[in-house]
Amino acid sequence: MKTNLRHLRVFLSVFDTGSITRASEANLVSQPSVTQAIGKLERLAGQALFLRRPQGLFPTPAGETLANRVRRALLLLDPALTELAPRLRLTATAAQLQALIAVREAENFTLAARRMGLAQPTVHRAVTQLEQEAARPLFERTSYGMVATRPAQVLAQAARLAFAELDQAEADLAELAGREVGRIVIGAMPLSRSYLLPRALAQFRKMRPTLPVKALDGPYDDLMAGLRRGEVDLLIGALRDPPPIGDVEQTRLFDDRLALVARPGHPLGEGSATLEAAARYPFVVSTEGTPTRATFDRLIGPYHPPSLVETGSMILMRELLVVSDHVGCISELQVQAEIRLGAVVRLAVDLPGKPRPIGLTTRRGWLPTRAQADFLSALTAAAPPAL
Numbered sequence: 451m452k453t454n455l456r457h458l459r460v461f462l463s464v465f466d467t468g469s470i471t472r473a474s475e476a477n478l479v480s481q482p483s484v485t486q487a488i489g490k491l492e493r494l495a496g497q498a499l500f501l502r503r504p505q506g507l508f509p510t511p512a513g514e515t516l517a518n519r520v521r522r523a524l525l526l527l528d529p530a531l532t533e534l535a536p537r538l539r540l541t542a543t544a545a546q547l548q549a550l551i552a553v554r555e556a557e558n559f560t561l562a563a564r565r566m567g568l569a570q571p572t573v574h575r576a577v578t579q580l581e582q583e584a585a586r587p588l589f590e591r592t593s594y595g596m597v598a599t600r601p602a603q604v605l606a607q608a609a610r611l612a613f614a615e616l617d618q619a620e621a622d623l624a625e626l627a628g629r630e631v632g633r634i635v636i637g638a639m640p641l642s643r644s645y646l647l648p649r650a651l652a653q654f655r656k657m658r659p660t661l662p663v664k665a666l667d668g669p670y671d672d673l674m675a676g677l678r679r680g681e682v683d684l685l686i687g688a689l690r691d692p693p694p695i696g697d698v699e700q701t702r703l704f705d706d707r708l709a710l711v712a713r714p715g716h717p718l719g720e721g722s723a724t725l726e727a728a729a730r731y732p733f734v735v736s737t738e739g740t741p742t743r744a745t746f747d748r749l750i751g752p753y754h755p756p757s758l759v760e761t762g763s764m765i766l767m768r769e770l771l772v773v774s775d776h777v778g779c780i781s782e783l784q785v786q787a788e789i790r791l792g793a794v795v796r797l798a799v800d801l802p803g804k805p806r807p808i809g810l811t812t813r814r815g816w817l818p819t820r821a822q823a824d825f826l827s828a829l830t831a832a833a834p835p836a837l
Contacts (some may be wrong), residue, residue, distance in 0.1 A: 453544070454487070456543075459475050460479065460484050461487065461499070464488060465479060468506035470507065486599030491516070499513035506577075515619070519615050520619065523613075523619075526611060526615065527608050529611040530607075530608035532585075535584045535585065536603075542580065546577070546580050548566065548609075549566070549568075550609065552565055554602065554603065557597060558596060559577075576701045577589070584601075584606070607679070611679075611813070617632060618817070630821065633661065635681065637664065637685040638665045638686055640762060641688065643665070644787065645786065650825070654771060654825050671739075674694060677698065678695070683812075685810065687808060688806050689741075689809050690741065696814070697813065699814050700811050701809045703807075703830065703833050706783050706806050707780055707782045707805075708742060708781060709780065709800045709801070710779055710801070711777070711780060711796055712731075712778065713773075713775075718731070722798040727799075732759070732775070733757070733758050733776065734759045734761065734770055735792040736761070742806070745803060745806065750779075764785075770794055789819065808833075809814070
């Protein structure tokens with residue numbers, strides 16, 4: 451619900467005071483303007499936000515839901531606006547903030563306009579209006595492009611998260627009206643893609659047969675950046691120790707162990723073997739910076755295997771193991787399907803050390819919608835029992 455920010459502020463004043471008159475005084479607008487703003491929001495929501503009584507306006511469940519999300523959005527946005535210029539709390543528009551975000555990401559007005567589907571002068575004018583209110587430039591022209599100043603970066607990040615809250619509001623309101631709006635976006639790390647996520651999605655589809663779900667893969671740092679920008683709802687996979695940054699929270703679901711695997715008929719496949727014996731063969735391992743790789747490096751350090759192939763692809767690992775004497779180091783749960791199908795075998799090599807915690811990473815203070823809460827329940831149900 452990226453609607454008129456002024457209307458949302460007026461709505462929140464009506465919610466807090468229960469009075470058109472007091473809301474108009476607090477926002478320095480006329481009473482008809484307040485009534486008009488509430489009417490527009492109710493049309494967007496598709497339901498009443500207030501019950502009109504002689505004693506005043508009383509919020510409906512939809513009004514309470516929207517007020518909660520709007521308050522969360524403004525608590526994110528207003529400190530960043532005030533840091534630039536106090537007047538921006540009253541004058542900044544959603545269109546101006548969307549233009550700021552686009553230019554911040556593209557570092558170019560033409561590319562930003564193209565991404566937004568707008569003319570370049572429109573985007574330039576929106577950013578210029580913010581700069582005039584702030585009485586300072588928001589971007590510095592460099593040889594690499596338009597680089598946002600620190601306050602502009604802070605404001606762009608706050609606006610992203612505020613808009614994410616308003617998107618959540620739209621989903622919450624649709625839920626109250628018996629409709630489904632929006633989608634769930636998941637950052638899926640390797641173990642979750644091969645084991646946990648398929649089981650959770652199958653369960654979730656029984657509860658929500660039609661709600662779109664988007665599962666993204668990619669490097670952990672890219673998924674984390676999407677989470678912190680509000681573009682990804684949650685990450686699923688190996689947890690980091692310590693957490694990567696202070697504005698995210700990690701929730702453990704279960705523990706997982708690593709295993710060494712190889713092709714059927716591999717020389718190490720007969721009986722038990724030692725890690726020292728396995729290290730005489732080339733290895734296929736995950737990329738640096740992952741918990742799996744950190745554990746592997748700690749275990750294999752004294753033995754110096756002849757070579758390493760680094761990959762985040764289960765398919766590449768499996769196919770290389772099948773056609774060579776490479777040994778793979780991978781999550782026991784992640785490789786479970788390949789072992790069951792006979793593509794690889796688990797080597798009888800005991801890997802010492804603690805199991806890895808697997809779970810969820812979310813933004814600190816994230817409040818899921820009803821649909822997202824249902825998906826979290828499905829994830830919990832799909833997690834394997836404790837080791």
